[in-house]
Amino acid sequence: MSTIGSVARVEKAHLPSVAVSMRRRPPLPLSPSRLLLYVVLVGYGLFSLAPFLFAFSSSFKTYAQVLSWPPSLLPNPATLDNYRFILSGAQLFPRYILNSIIYAGAVTVLNVLLASMAGYAFGRMEFPGKNFFYLLTLAVLMIPSQLILIPKFLVAYTLHLTDNYGGLIVPAMVTPTSVFLMTQFLKTLPRELEEAALIDGCSRFRAFWQIIFPLVRPAVTVVALLSFQGAWNEFLWPLIVMSHQENYTLTVGLAFFKGNYVTQYNLVLAGAMISIAPLVIIFFIFQRYFIQGLSTSGLAGR
């Protein structure tokens, strides 16, 4: 103890000479190991970003330039022709984008609403069958989606939910993951919140809608982002359920577009950028909630 104190005193004695640097954050001892740490962090950061940045810059290249060797980092000349070609009506891309927005938007809104309702019942109410259905929810989280893919399609077919938006939205409108996240969050809110209101004769529905729902914003953000991301990126289910080309989502449209324009990487990359851009923007706006939610949920793998 006394040694630490004396060291601190010695440092204080030198304060005036290093006042400029002391005014900032506490000084960082830049030992070789810390330097190495930053080198590795920056290195992996570049490793994560480089493919996106290179693809982004190459989506402005001409066909001749995207094939040139050695590849150039920046487009010269930069052209918007790739985006113009893709977004022209001839390619159905505007339609794919619209389909993806409707699909992902509807799934997001419905998951927030329906999963918070289910989470309220699981997290804050007592009723027979609660444990059974909640354990079932946890079990379903572990079931590989391949197992139920075909019968899910047959069920959708029977309910006339193939080749229309219903087929995309209805099976995904409230996922076990969303219900799990909402339940875990709603359980943490103190019980007293709605107890007084309930004793005064407030109905469960009003208690949910007016007292609890306004408080679940952190969980809503996570569920909304995860649902949007899941629907926006989903490939296999829209591939199976949609048969007419004008009903494809952006991911399915992109995969078939790649099949038709195999070596025209400039066009393929522009298409990939259109698919990535909205998520990247949303992600950077909400990243704090998103990552915190993922970390605390402990179920980031889904």
Next chain:
Amino acid sequence: MQLAASKARPGGPPGTRRGLPFKINRRKLTETLTAYTFLAPYLFVLIVFTLIAIVTALTLSFFYVDFGFTTPIFYGFRNYLNIWYDLTHDGDFAVGLRNCVEYTIGVVTLQTILALFLALLLNQKVRGRGFFRTVFYLPAMTSSVAISLIFYWLYQPQGGINYVLSLLHIQGPAWLENPSTALLAIMLLNIWTTAPTFMLMYLAALQDIPSTLYEAARVDGANSWQMLWKITVPLLRPTTFAVVALGSIGAFQMFDQAFVMEGASGAPLRSTLTAAMVIYDTAFQKSLMGLACAQAFVLFIIIFAVTLLQKRYIDVNIQY
């Protein structure tokens, strides 16, 4: 009314309310009905698209179902015998499963190590931790199709990856056309995209380890290497099991990347054919729904067996 009155009596013993079973039952009934109203949409989706689907899958695996054209014909175990023949004669499903096993072992091992390594780095006192975390996570949140398209281009013989290798005086292969590198290329891509997700799980778990443990160890003269192996890694075991189990479930079902980069046949020479692609082909190209359901069930059994041990630890992790 009477219920309200009994509530208003502050000094009333708790037994009083239990003495009125009828009233309590009615309240319980309302509560139950309300709860199920809240749950109705979720239970509809869960029952129709998951539970009924699972039962249908099992049933159909014993039928010959030619989708939409004929009525199902009871087939007994013929679909399963068909799979057995496929497995013993190097059929597509056998190749698909073998690729999945190889792929899962490679991906899960490396991505778990990478995820732990990145989490340990970010758990240090570093400036801009949030920034690094966000940047690292970027590959994990983008669409698998878009990422596959980008890497389809980067993996070309004259593409970006071989250019970087050429700077190091390495002659890169034709990654996607060579049967010995095609699956490896998809593995590397997938490690890059999924490791950050598991990094977040590790990071959350690392922050739960009480710092007093490290302080005590430091007092006892332990160095940081010893603390890593004697404290951190053992305490992370539940998380590691979760990471390995979830990683295996995901890797075994790989579809998008191989389908987009190599096409439905798993070119070259079936080297990127996965079980999921075979199931897709059986069901939606060959229109053999019953056989596809049987294949899906076999895949499920394998995944279930692989994750059976880890599952226990995950369930411990999830607090109910």
